[in-house]
Amino acid sequence: MSDYLVKALGYGGQIRAEAIRSTEMVSEAQRRQTSWPTVSAALGRTMTAATMMGVQLKGDGRLTVTVEGGGPVGAIIVDSNSKGETRGYVTNPHVHFELNKHGKLDVARVVGTDGYLSVVKDLGLKDTFTGRVPIVSGEIGEDFTYYFASSEQIPSAVGVGVLVNPDNSIKAAGGFLIQVLPGAEDHVIQQLETRLKEIPAISKLIDQGLTPEEILETIFGKEDVKILETMPVTFKCQCSREKLENALIGLGKEEIQSMIEEDHGAEATCHFCNEVYRFSEEDLRELIKD
Numbered sequence: 001m002s003d004y005l006v007k008a009l010g011y012g013g014q015i016r017a018e019a020i021r022s023t024e025m026v027s028e029a030q031r032r033q034t035s036w037p038t039v040s041a042a043l044g045r046t047m048t049a050a051t052m053m054g055v056q057l058k059g060d061g062r063l064t065v066t067v068e069g070g071g072p073v074g075a076i077i078v079d080s081n082s083k084g085e086t087r088g089y090v091t092n093p094h095v096h097f098e099l100n101k102h103g104k105l106d107v108a109r110v111v112g113t114d115g116y117l118s119v120v121k122d123l124g125l126k127d128t129f130t131g132r133v134p135i136v137s138g139e140i141g142e143d144f145t146y147y148f149a150s151s152e153q154i155p156s157a158v159g160v161g162v163l164v165n166p167d168n169s170i171k172a173a174g175g176f177l178i179q180v181l182p183g184a185e186d187h188v189i190q191q192l193e194t195r196l197k198e199i200p201a202i203s204k205l206i207d208q209g210l211t212p213e214e215i216l217e218t219i220f221g222k223e224d225v226k227i228l229e230t231m232p233v234t235f236k237c238q239c240s241r242e243k244l245e246n247a248l249i250g251l252g253k254e255e256i257q258s259m260i261e262e263d264h265g266a267e268a269t270c271h272f273c274n275e276v277y278r279f280s281e282e283d284l285r286e287l288i289k290d
Contacts (some may be wrong), residue, residue, distance in 0.1 A: 006212045007229040010220040014184040019176040019212035022048045026173040028235035035093035037164040044162035045140035052177040054080030069135040071112025084233035087272040108138030155180040161203035237273035
């Protein structure tokens with residue numbers, strides 16, 4: 001099954017909802033980052049949440065999420081856009097701990113709880129929107145929930161989960177984003193809060209193989225959810241040789257000439273996908289001409 005996301009309304013249009021299957025997306029990120037299980041869970045949760053945020057943007061809008069909690073993983077950086085294309089990387093992919101007291105991957109320990117979650121949205125205008133909130137748990141889902149309530153003033157619930165196989169590969173990943181729309185009635189909000197407390201943890205729903213539609217049906221009930229749109233989501237890096245050529249040109253002729261004389265070429269690796277781009281002396285001489 002390919003990854004995809006569904007957009008929906010719940011309780012007669014008073015609640016906005018999304019649910020996502022992000023297994024292949026997170027698997028690709030894990031493969032490229034060679035991340036260990038606890039880091040994979042942290043990165044995968046962040047990518048899953050960022051994707052659900054990104055698809056809310058219009059046109060060519062995109063956003064960058066940075067999670068820096070002071071933990072040994074360092075920074076988690078994720079880019080996503082309105083088309084459901086997402087990429088992500090971590091500073092230190094090779095960190096792992098024993099399971100926590102609940103028998104789960106200790107994501108909070110690897111992320112840390114002394115730092116910030118920030119979101120920068122590029123809406124295709126001259127200015128960008130930036131929101132920044134303290135890390136409240138390091139579990140990622142709760143941190144995004146707090147971000148929406150504090151930075152965007154939208155009462156929300158974010159559930160994200162990643163299951164990792166013994167060989168470090170990704171077994172399953174997914175999540176949901178529930179948001180209260182303006183004018184929602186108090187009894188509807190109370191009903192939603194009750195349902196969110198009653199349903200199993202998102203990791204259990206994912207482990208059971210529930211589709212995004214079934215996740216939302218579990219939350220709202222089949223009769224109280226209306227699917228509006230289904231769209232594919234995927235890991236996609238925005239790097240290219242052309243972009244790196246432009247970056248090298250931006251360094252100036254003297255710097256490029258220095259690379260030719262001292263290093264006899266240049267090499268650059270993309271943080272997100274680990275793609276290696278090599279430039280020979282002749283390549284660099286052509287860039288000087290440009």
